[in-house]
Amino acid sequence: MPRPPCPLPDDLGRQFSAARAVGQGITRRRLRAKDLSSPFYGVRRYVDTESGEGDDTEYGPLSIDRQQRARVLRDAHAYAEVMPAGSFFCGRTAAVLHGAAIDHPGDLEVGVVSPGRAPRARGIRGRRIAEHLVSVRTHEGLRLASPASTWAMLCTELSVRELVALGDAMARIPRDDFGRQHPELALATLTQLHAAADAGPRPPGTGRLRAAIQKVRVGSSSPLETEYRLDAATGGLPEPELDVEIRSSNGRLLGISEVVYREFRLIVEIEGDHHRTSRSQWNRDIEKYQAYAEAGWEVVRLTSTHIRGSRPTGISIVRKALLRRGWDGAPK
Incomplete structure (x- = not known):
């Protein structure tokens, strides 16, 4: 033996x-x-x-994103052991490491500032980037392109819709377990995203970038919410408020909801699979919706099937609810 x-x-x-x-x-x-x-x-x-990274026993998109990030993070720390001085992770690799829900092809994207020599090796995709198009920061012990410059850099391979979803993720203001907002924890501000979009000459894709930045909003907490908002705008619905604290007449916090049409007392809840599979989440939702109803709000609940299905009905459902609540059919 x-x-x-x-x-x-x-x-x-x-x-x-x-x-x-x-x-x-x-x-x-x-x-x-x-x-x-x-x-x-x-x-x-x-x-x-x-x-x-396969130890997570949950299923669904959230679990897939976590497992992908765990793999990319592990590989990035491994490559950091031999990473050339001055180089940094960029592109999709940086986006995943920053926490974005975006597909990663496998090879790590590693950049250097021009005229440096981009690394070439098995498992590595090297890129040479003009100095005015990138800023670098250290995150979890790794050198990464900043969230704003990562977002802008991806304009060559993402659609406008995908860039809006990624921009929303970068600009989202996290909340803690008590529902308090922490602007200092946002990956990027709208000002930083605008600056990255206007940074100057870049490869083809600038048009998509500038179209996308006009549609990025603070408040979407998932790509599914961004997709709903974009489809609602295309469908002529009024623009909603995002990530709103719903309070009673005496100021008591009833809940925090993603999409709110305040004028019509209508709330749209876009529910991922965890709303169904988590018993505690399910119980919280029931209590929250009851409190909303008592305060005079109507709640429309949508899932990914209503938004991404082969025959999506989400916009039609919300339109009918808005008309029922007094909307005159004209975007506001």
Whole structure:
């Protein structure tokens, strides 16, 4: 029976550069053992680390996004062990690392400021970027293109609709568990997104970028909400308020809702699958909707099928509710 590989020093961590290991006296032969893989040239990691992102037992888009980000984050930290000085993660890689719900192709996108030489290696897509088109920040120990410049950089491969959804995600103001807003935690401000869109000459896609920035709003908490808002505008519905605190006549907070037509006392709740699968969320929703009804609000509940289905009916449902609540049919 073959002998198991000898243990490695704990301070190397689960993934490390071969050079660092050799510097601690680890032999090249030990680095070729079957308990280690080489995700990038000059990097080693334990094989069992590669399945770590699959431990999430939930299902649905939220779980898929979390698992994808865990994989990209793990790979980015691995490549950071051998990353050339001055380089940074950009494009879809930076967007995922910032927390955006966007597909990632697998290879890490790594940028350098022009005229630097973009890295070329297995698993890496190198990019050379003009200095005026990117700013860099450190996030979770990694050098990334800033959220605003990441958003603008993706204009060459995203549609206007996708750019609006990503811009909404960048500009969203997070709330804590008590419902309090924290503007300081937003990834980017509208001012920063506008500045990135107007940064100057860039590859084709500037037209889409400038069209998208006019439609980005603060308050959408998911791509599904952005899609509803864009479709509602196309369908001629009045523009709603987003991420609104609904209060009783004496000021008591009844709930926070994503899409609100205040003039018509109409609330649109766009529900992801967690509203159905989480018992606590389900109970909170029932209590909130009861409080809304007692305060004179009507609630329209939509799911992804109403918005993305083969025959979406969400806009029609909301239009009928608005007309029932006194809307004259003219956008406001």
